[in-house]
Amino acid sequence: MDLDPTAAWNIEQAPHSDVVISCRARIARNIDGFPFVNRTTDAQNHELLNLSRRMLLGSELADELVWVDLHEATAHDRRLLFERHLISKNHMESKSERAVVISQDETLSIMVNEEDHLRMQVLAPGLQLEKVYHQINHVDDAVEAEIDYAFHDRWGYLTACPTNLGTGIRFSVMLQLPALRMTNEIDRVRRAANDLHLAVRGYHGEGSESAGNFYQISNQVTLGKTEEELLAEFQEAILPRIIEYELHTRKVLVEKNSVLLDDRIHRALAVLRSARMLGTEEAMNLLSRVRLGICLDRVEEINRQIIKQLFLQIQPAHLQQHLGQELSPVEMREARATIVRQMLQ
Amino acid sequence: MKCDRCDKPAVVHEVNVKHGVKHEIHLCEEHAREAGIIPSLGPEPINQMLTQFVVSQKTKKRKRAKSKKGCPECGLTFTRFRQKGLLGCPVCYEVFDAQLGGLIERTHNGGTHHAGKIPQRAGGSIDRQRMIQRLAKELDSAISAEQYERAAELRDQLQTLELEKPGNQDGP
Numbered sequence: 001m002d003l004d005p006t007a008a009w010n011i012e013q014a015p016h017s018d019v020v021i022s023c024r025a026r027i028a029r030n031i032d033g034f035p036f037v038n039r040t041t042d043a044q045n046h047e048l049l050n051l052s053r054r055m056l057l058g059s060e061l062a063d064e065l066v067w068v069d070l071h072e073a074t075a076h077d078r079r080l081l082f083e084r085h086l087i088s089k090n091h092m093e094s095k096s097e098r099a100v101v102i103s104q105d106e107t108l109s110i111m112v113n114e115e116d117h118l119r120m121q122v123l124a125p126g127l128q129l130e131k132v133y134h135q136i137n138h139v140d141d142a143v144e145a146e147i148d149y150a151f152h153d154r155w156g157y158l159t160a161c162p163t164n165l166g167t168g169i170r171f172s173v174m175l176q177l178p179a180l181r182m183t184n185e186i187d188r189v190r191r192a193a194n195d196l197h198l199a200v201r202g203y204h205g206e207g208s209e210s211a212g213n214f215y216q217i218s219n220q221v222t223l224g225k226t227e228e229e230l231l232a233e234f235q236e237a238i239l240p241r242i243i244e245y246e247l248h249t250r251k252v253l254v255e256k257n258s259v260l261l262d263d264r265i266h267r268a269l270a271v272l273r274s275a276r277m278l279g280t281e282e283a284m285n286l287l288s289r290v291r292l293g294i295c296l297d298r299v300e301e302i303n304r305q306i307i308k309q310l311f312l313q314i315q316p317a318h319l320q321q322h323l324g325q326e327l328s329p330v331e332m333r334e335a336r337a338t339i340v341r342q343m344l345q
Numbered sequence: 346m347k348c349d350r351c352d353k354p355a356v357v358h359e360v361n362v363k364h365g366v367k368h369e370i371h372l373c374e375e376h377a378r379e380a381g382i383i384p385s386l387g388p389e390p391i392n393q394m395l396t397q398f399v400v401s402q403k404t405k406k407r408k409r410a411k412s413k414k415g416c417p418e419c420g421l422t423f424t425r426f427r428q429k430g431l432l433g434c435p436v437c438y439e440v441f442d443a444q445l446g447g448l449i450e451r452t453h454n455g456g457t458h459h460a461g462k463i464p465q466r467a468g469g470s471i472d473r474q475r476m477i478q479r480l481a482k483e484l485d486s487a488i489s490a491e492q493y494e495r496a497a498e499l500r501d502q503l504q505t506l507e508l509e510k511p512g513n514q515d516g517p
């Protein structure tokens with residue numbers, strides 16, 4: 001599988017990109033006339049897959065899409081897709097007949113036979129929630145023109161889990177909050193987010209802790225409000241305050257504690273430039289500090305785009321892809337250190 | 346019905362029968378939360394919320410025979426749903442309606458009716474749908490403004506609309 005590390009969603013020129021890494025809108029939909037995926041037979045899974053393939057490749061989105069049968073894909077390819085946030089962990093690991101459809105520029109992905117028949121998402125760099133919402137809405141219209149969705153007058157779009165009921169829409173942003181982490185303010189952000197019915201997760205979603213100071217925030221409520229209201233609330237409730245809080249904390253660090261700040265940043269850079277072995281999480285944490293240094297003009301010779309690319313390229317499947325061979329855990333750490341050294345020279 | 350401990354309307358109704366004596370508990374949202382009957386708000390896995398969820402005893406009995414057998418369409422039982430947190434098919438939403446209503450409302454921070462996008466093909470039912478949405482919104486604001494009489498009226502109107510729906514008995 002050939003995937004470009006400078007995919008459209010992974011570029012650095014975007015609104016608020018000093019704090020907001022990327023944003024996403026996701027819609028959960030089920031096709032009328034079938035049980036949800038947790039109650040389907042193998043034959044129904046097969047039928048759903050065929051139906052979705054015909055429908056998606058025949059829709060007006062067709063010439064942009066690449067179809068991948070995941071039950072036939074190698075573990076390596078599945079892992080690559082997961083590392084790029086194009087499929088969920090669940091979809092990577094599941095055994096049943098399932099697929100993912102991806103647009104050429106990787107901003108759109110549609111998982112077929114995940115928890116719901118269709119999980120469609122649009123990704124964009126930086127804070128561009130309006131844009132991803134309009135795109136996913138357009139995708140939804142195009143799919144709806146081809147098939148009937150399971151829809152209920154009171155509950156709206158029906159989903160396997162009642163937490164996704166109604167609009168089936170989830171907005172999320174991937175934030176990088178190194179200053180709030182450094183000053184131990186991050187727990188306050190977590191609490192504030194929870195109070196507002198927002199979920200806070202790590203880089204790879206549920207369960208993954210905050211390696212690289214990545215925090216993914218998403219709305220929990222999907223029923224009882226229009227998509228526009230949900231979007232407006234999500235954008236206005238807490239995001240501007242978190243962004244402001246992180247930027248303010250960075251400024252305070254520069255003004256009041258610049259020696260400590262520079263020590264952390266340049267120590268991280270020194271390790272990345274000289275280490276001969278690096279773990280994923282360690283590398284992500286160090287890269288996050290260097291990125292902070294670049295954002296604050298404390299490091300001038302490195303381009304932020306390089307750091308963003310590295311976050312992806314140091315992931316296990318991407319490393320193996322880069323070297324074109326399978327690697328043992330030790331070789332992996334070595335390869336990771338090597339690519340980081342090369343790119344930061 | 347009013348809360349046992351204050352004047353607000355009760356949202357939790359529990360009927361326990363012990364040694365042939367009936368005990369009824371009616372609590373408003375705040376007091377139910379205080380009594381630990383409604384879990385405090387915040388994103389929690391849905392099956393965790395479920396174990397703490399109390400269903401009105403009356404409706405539970407009426408629905409029990411049905412839900413023990415499970416969904417006629419996909420065979421899912423409510424017990425299984427409690428374990429997995431996933432429903433099996435669209436019909437499950439009808440079969441387990443009584444048990445799910447309150448759970449869904451709390452999961453969605455008070456949301457009780459879909460207010461968003463509607464598939465174009467849903468056609469005929471859209472006007473009623475819009476009406477329901479409007480009423481549901483008014484109901485929300487009536488509740489937050491603590492206009493409980495108005496809220497009760499709106500709730501009745503909503504229920505009537507729900508019942509009038511064609512195919513309401515057959516599922517979506």
Ligand SMILES: [Zn+2]
Pocket residue numbers: 348349350351352353372373374375376
């Ligand atoms: Zn009370």
Ligand SMILES: [Zn+2]
Pocket residue numbers: 416417418419420421432433434435436437438
């Ligand atoms: Zn069912």
